[in-house]
Amino acid sequence: MSTAVEFRNVTKRFGDFVAVDDLSLSVEKGQFVTLLGSSGSGKSTSLMMLAGFMAPTSGSIFIDGEDVTGVPPDRRNIGLVYQNYALFPHMTVAANVGFPLKMRHMSKSDISERVRASLEKVRLGAFADRFPAQLSGGQQQRVALARAMIFEPAILLMDEPLGALDKNLREEMQVEIKRIQQDAGITTIYVTHDQEEAMSMSDNVVVMSGGKIEQAAPPAELYEQPRNAFVAQFIGSANVLLGKFNTTDGQASFVSDAGASLPLAVPLPDPSGTRKTAIIRPERIRFTVANDPNAIKAVVETVLFGGTMIRYAVRAGEQRLDVVAVNDGNPPRHTGELVHLAWDPKDFLLVDGGGV
Ligand SMILES: Nc1ncnc2c1ncn2[C@@H]1O[C@H](COP(=O)(O)OP(=O)(O)OP(=O)(O)O)[C@@H](O)[C@H]1O
Ligand SMILES: [Mg+2]
Structure with missing residues (x-):
C-alpha cells in the first residue's frame, strides 16, 4: 500500500482561534476514510485545505508523496461533493456531469461517451436529459457524484453529502456511494457527524474534537478499544x-x-x-x-x-x-x-x- 494523502502537522488559525490543531494523518491509496466529529471540530476546514481552497497556517499537505501545500485546487486532481453542492439548474443532467470535461476542453464526442458511462455507474443512464429540478434529492446527489468523478480524480472528497436526505434515502445512498467508491478504487475522504454512517462506510474513522484527532482507527477498533471516554461516548x-x-x-x-x-x-x-x-x-x-x-x-x-x-x-x-x-x-x-x-x-x- 502506498500513501495517497498526508497531513503533516497542519494547523489552521482564524485570528486567535485554532480551527485545526497540529493535524497529522495518512490515508492509503484506495481507502475510505471518514472525518467524524461534532459541529465546529475542524472537519470541513481540513477538507478545504486538502482541496486547496484554504491554505494551512503552518504544516504541509502531501498528495502521492508530493508537497501540494502551495498548489492551486485545479492542479490537485481532486473531485468534490458537498451537502449543498447545487447542480446547475439550467443544465441537463448530462450537461452537469460533462461540465468538468468541457472546462478541460475535451471533444464533444469524448464528453458524451464519458458522460454516458459515468451516468451508468451511478445508475442514472435514463435520466441524462432531465433537469435537476426533475430529480429526487438522492438522484441529484448521485449526479453530483458522477460529476465529481468524471475526470477520474485520484481523490474524492465528500463533505456531508447526505446531510439533506431523509433517513431511508440516506441509508440507500450510503450503500451506493460505497459501491461506487469500491468499483472505482478511489481514495475517499468523507466528512460526517453521523457516527453510524462513519462506522458502516469507512475503512478508517478519524474522530475529531476541537481541531485535534482524538483517535484514528478502523471502526471495530474504535468501538472495542476507545482511547478515552470521549471516543467511547462518541462511538456508540x-x-x-x-x-x-x-x-x-x-x-x-x-x-x-x-x-x-x-x-x-x-x-x-x-x-x-x-x-x-x-x-x-x-x-x-x-x-x-x-x-x-x-x-x-x-x-x-x-x-x-x-x-x-x-x-x-x-x-x-x-x-x-x-x-x-x-x-x-x-x-x-x-x-x-x-x-x-x-x-x-x-x-x-x-x-x-x-x-x-
Ligand atoms: N473563515 C472562517 N473564519 C473564522 N472561523 C472559521 C472560519 N471557518 C471556520 N471557522 C471556525 O473553525 C471551526 C471549525 O470549522 P469547520 O467548518 O471546519 O467545522 P466542521 O467540523 O466542519 O463543523 P460542521 O459539522 O458544523 O460542518 C469552527 O469553530 C468555525 O467557526
Ligand atoms: Mg463542516
Whole structure:
C-alpha cells in the first residue's frame, strides 16, 4: 500500500482561534476514510485545505508523496461533493456531469461517451436529459457524484453529502456511494457527524474534537478499544465510571466515585488507589444469577421497550448504569426489580484520567 494523502502537522488559525490543531494523518491509496466529529471540530476546514481552497497556517499537505501545500485546487486532481453542492439548474443532467470535461476542453464526442458511462455507474443512464429540478434529492446527489468523478480524480472528497436526505434515502445512498467508491478504487475522504454512517462506510474513522484527532482507527477498533471516554461516548454509547482501584478483602475491584464496587476478575493492573476512568458498553452488561461470584446487585429504575432491544437504566448503589438486552421473548424486567449484573472482564475497559 502506498500513501495517497498526508497531513503533516497542519494547523489552521482564524485570528486567535485554532480551527485545526497540529493535524497529522495518512490515508492509503484506495481507502475510505471518514472525518467524524461534532459541529465546529475542524472537519470541513481540513477538507478545504486538502482541496486547496484554504491554505494551512503552518504544516504541509502531501498528495502521492508530493508537497501540494502551495498548489492551486485545479492542479490537485481532486473531485468534490458537498451537502449543498447545487447542480446547475439550467443544465441537463448530462450537461452537469460533462461540465468538468468541457472546462478541460475535451471533444464533444469524448464528453458524451464519458458522460454516458459515468451516468451508468451511478445508475442514472435514463435520466441524462432531465433537469435537476426533475430529480429526487438522492438522484441529484448521485449526479453530483458522477460529476465529481468524471475526470477520474485520484481523490474524492465528500463533505456531508447526505446531510439533506431523509433517513431511508440516506441509508440507500450510503450503500451506493460505497459501491461506487469500491468499483472505482478511489481514495475517499468523507466528512460526517453521523457516527453510524462513519462506522458502516469507512475503512478508517478519524474522530475529531476541537481541531485535534482524538483517535484514528478502523471502526471495530474504535468501538472495542476507545482511547478515552470521549471516543467511547462518541462511538456508540458507553457507561463511563470515574473511580479507583481497590484491593480490600483480597479481591480486586474498581470503586466508582458514586460508590459502586465492581469486581475485577483480573489481577489489578495498577496499584490500589490509582484513579482511572472505566468504560463499559451497555450491551456488554448481562443479567445473571444471584450466586454469580462476579455479579453486582442493582435495582431497575426505568425500562424502555424498543422491540428488538430493551434498554434499562439501573442503579447500583448511587452508580447509574445503562444496560441493553436483546428481547428474547421473555417478559422484560420491571421497574423496582432487584437484579444481578455481570460482564466479561475484557469488556471492562480502563483508560487514563479522571475527567471526562
Ligand atoms: N473563515 C472562517 N473564519 C473564522 N472561523 C472559521 C472560519 N471557518 C471556520 N471557522 C471556525 O473553525 C471551526 C471549525 O470549522 P469547520 O467548518 O471546519 O467545522 P466542521 O467540523 O466542519 O463543523 P460542521 O459539522 O458544523 O460542518 C469552527 O469553530 C468555525 O467557526
Ligand atoms: Mg463542516
